[in-house]
Amino acid sequence: MDTERAPVMADVARLAGVSHQTVSRVLHDHPNVRAATRDRVLAAVRELGYRPNAAARTLATRRTRTLGVISFNTTLYGPACMLYGIEQAARQHEYFVTVAAVGTLDRRSVLDAVDRLRDQGVEGIIVIAPQTSAIAALANVPSDVPLVAVGCGTHAALASVAVDNEAGAELATNYLLDLGHRTVHHLVGPRSWLDAQEREAGWRNTLEKRGAEVPEPLAGVDWTARTGYELGRRIATDPDVTAVFCANDHMALGLLRALQQAGLRVPEDISVVGFDDMPETEYFGPSLTSVRQDFDELGRRALRLLIEIVGDPDAGPQVVEEAHHIVIPPNLVVRTSATRPRP
Amino acid sequence: MDTERAPVMADVARLAGVSHQTVSRVLHDHPNVRAATRDRVLAAVRELGYRPNAAARTLATRRTRTLGVISFNTTLYGPACMLYGIEQAARQHEYFVTVAAVGTLDRRSVLDAVDRLRDQGVEGIIVIAPQTSAIAALANVPSDVPLVAVGCGTHAALASVAVDNEAGAELATNYLLDLGHRTVHHLVGPRSWLDAQEREAGWRNTLEKRGAEVPEPLAGVDWTARTGYELGRRIATDPDVTAVFCANDHMALGLLRALQQAGLRVPEDISVVGFDDMPETEYFGPSLTSVRQDFDELGRRALRLLIEIVGDPDAGPQVVEEAHHIVIPPNLVVRTSATRPRP
């Protein structure tokens, strides 16, 4: 078979008639290399198809230029987008990203994932793990690898990048109240997620601030349409409900379906607002008004923050300064799923 | 700051009073090590918190235990799931996975991604890149790194794992014909994707086989609900249409919306069948009958195939044998969006 080994720097040097060090200099754009020499080296590089060995470079420089991403479930729309944003930004900054998906968010698996990544030598880790338990587990990882949490609520005890969930919930709730609804019901996401908690808080605070009655919220076990559907069937039996704010778009989809099956019309009978603004929400029946969060941007910002921390050797990751909490404001995308209540 | 370096094998050896080679032996479960020695070494490892340096190991063994995944857009449901399946399986086999997202599928960016991954030393690459152009670009990458395409149609010129698109389209088309529809219309996905082509072919072949008229298909520019909606508005104006097979679920969602807006009822006036069976389709209005493909499994199979090729040094990746084309049969999930036509 092809037992011929990949060419190494010494091979290039020999072919170009220089020392390996000169080859290294050319490769690193060192200034003091005669133009003729540089050309000869580059020609040799091309001829041999030489590519530097990453492991050797890492061993010598102690830098892997690799970052890790831990994600709970990259299948969900939000995490998938953030991962995409992270990868984009990483490429720009000439970093590699290796992913570690965890099936469950218990302490063990999260710490395992961190370990795997550390074994591989990542210089920093971004965590897409919105559950409170995950954040807790992360609090006491060895401090030799910087951590950034992304999309995990805004009150994490780590450097973090997140959308302002409370502001988003406030936007949605105010919008519905402004339309004239007496109050707004709420489908809460799974309460083990910070995002669900914060959205619920934002909703509740807004109602209280405006002196509206705070109805009992319905909490889901997960973020799926199925859960939205099941809670929706209960909503449908309550004649008092005129407006519902859903913790995310999937749940809203399930809710829409349940209401429709119950013979209720949206928005004529009940107004609905979602959260996330996934690309499909515009085509729900009816088109869903939703709070938009820019997951892509979230991912990019997280990566930039991490690189800043990594490149900045003085500040340890545990030193969570003001600047290490980035909060991005959401905005409301108005479509047709909400309207003023019937008199 | 904490300038103390991470402990290395020599440190462990010194503390345990043995040579570094003995440490290495213990770490690799080499048989000929006295139990007492092993214990002393393990104790030293624990005490120092020693973790082997991946770069050094790679340099010595010439193995990175890292695989690359190139994906067009990890934001889409299919790719996201496959990536997830891949990562799961990789972990099981003790491989790392690093991702390279490409924004566009032109030759350049795909080859760039391959290069980046090779620079990092991946032992093999899985490509989630369903466009024909991507497959073409991949045909002539240097053969020193094994490639596997996943979810990219079944006729790729590479080792591949894919769902049987034609069979899936046949399933859907036959189902609608069996319900009594004279013929079935089709919303084609973007024709630059193999999957779209294969689904269209399956649909067309089935109609021809059964002697049904083959109506002009409507081709989309992408897979989005928006496109489905736009094509759907045209479908809605054609009184002959009684059944539509959509190339994917997102397009079906857009179609449902367009039909509803046109005052047509599904399934009473028009039956609709989708493809993919995403988790939400059950909650569309109405609940969508769809062809299910198990993306997760696709990813896992792709990884296993790749590991087989990587671990098998004799067969080059270009040697695409029978066994290197894995085709997974889809199945139809029947819900309520299709029924027999009105007389």
Add this chain to the structure above:
DNA sequence: GTGGGAATTGTTAACGCACACAATCCGGAG
């Protein structure tokens, strides 16, 4: 007790690159 072989441990040399330092070259001032 002693030779022989297996079990156990140590020594040394890669692996491929970067960095510190030494050596050489060149042109112009003296």
Add this chain to the structure above:
DNA sequence: CTCCGGATTGTGTGCGTTAACAATTCCCAC
């Protein structure tokens, strides 16, 4: 013509691990 300083190039070593080989120890049969 000689010497000096900067530009250019070469030499040697370290990074932390594995693997080939050498050395030592141990145990038992003779």
